Amino acid sequence: MSSATSNAALSERSRRAVWHPCTQMKRHEREPLLPIVRADGVWLIDAEGRRYLDGVSSWWVNLFGHGHAGIGAALKDQIDRLDHVMLAGLTHEPVIELSERLEALTGLGHAFYGSDGASATEIALKMSAHGWRNLGQPQKCEFVGLAGGYHGETVGALSVTDIPIFREAYAPLLRLSAALPAPDARGAHAGEDGAAVARRAAVALELYLEQHHHRTAALIVEPLVQCAAGFAMHHPEYLRMARALCTRYQVHLICDEIAVGFGRTGSLFAHQQAGIRPDFICLSKGLTGGSLPLSAVLTTDAVYDSFYDDRTARGFLHSHSYTGNPLACRAALAVLDVFEQEPVFERNQATAQRLNDLVAPLAGHPSVRHARQLGMLWAYDIQTDDPSFSARYHQAALERGLLLRPIGNTLYFMPPYVMDEPAMQQLADGALRALQAVLPA
């Protein structure tokens, strides 16, 4: 691969050969694709040597930045031992150790592996409904989620995703599932706090389950933050009440920790802030720190036992070619090592405190509503009628050396956990200057 190739030449080749996700390809007639040739820590480096701070951890996966030495060393060691082996009837140490450690960290076990977040959702939905069937309740095969919920975009996962733009064209392919009022703290009425909003949303859940529990297999939620909905945050009280209602009405609680897991919200897993135990946990994104695709679903002994039998048909019938890939498992073990060996949470607290100071001018900008922060996650709703705000902001940020990609009118930062002072200053200053450029006073 020639390093002399220009950004424009690579962009043009990509436009012809690659169907890029989550964008209208026609947009790239005017707006070139940005070719990245190297990455180091929080920095992405393009084909012409320009550097961009990865303010979104490359779609929320690169927890410890790019090119992390520990993850790289683990992969190099593993590739010389065992690259891959099928997991049906065979096993290997990386998958055993990863499963043991995830169980120790969550209290849920029996790890089942997929390759991406959407397949983790599919696994949890199928396991939940099949589990009820095995217990003699085959009518419990419907799912319920929250308004604005996002759980991936394969056909099954999209059925429990409530983001109209992603659903519209595929609606005829989807199974209907209910989307209940979300406990979004921004929806507080006068005099209400986040806990009151949570209680109000829990009442809607109670009414729903009272009527539909006979047919409902599971409630699926994104604990504490609905990221793809535009970083809607809720009080942990909602999770406590949802847990109690799911137990009372015999409905599984699935916590989709794909975006918020691995320290993003200030605890290793977001649901832990509510002190609850779900029936399923879905993990992906940060699981391998942005090195290889991997997802895992963890569940309870009760669910596992409902499948444990001599009859194949009662077993969990689901398989992916790369399930439990040894390289991906080693990368995940290296990520867990970082959490075990380094003071990640203390460091993130200090980073968040410093960045909060630095972004005060942005949070105080007259077009910003609902400035909010949790753990290593910042979000700002920008008041503007410009339908192209997100695209224009993205470009303005790139011009200032920042990779930021607002969701609708919500500007957010989800930076890697390795921000130093100059990086924090560039993020805070650049984000404000990009906003001033896009929305001149």
Ligand SMILES: *Cc1c(COP(=O)(O)O)cnc(C)c1O
């Ligand atoms: C990203 C995401 C998914 C889907 O993961 P993919 O790897 O993109 O399929 C599911 N749930 C949540 C909460 C996510 O943020």
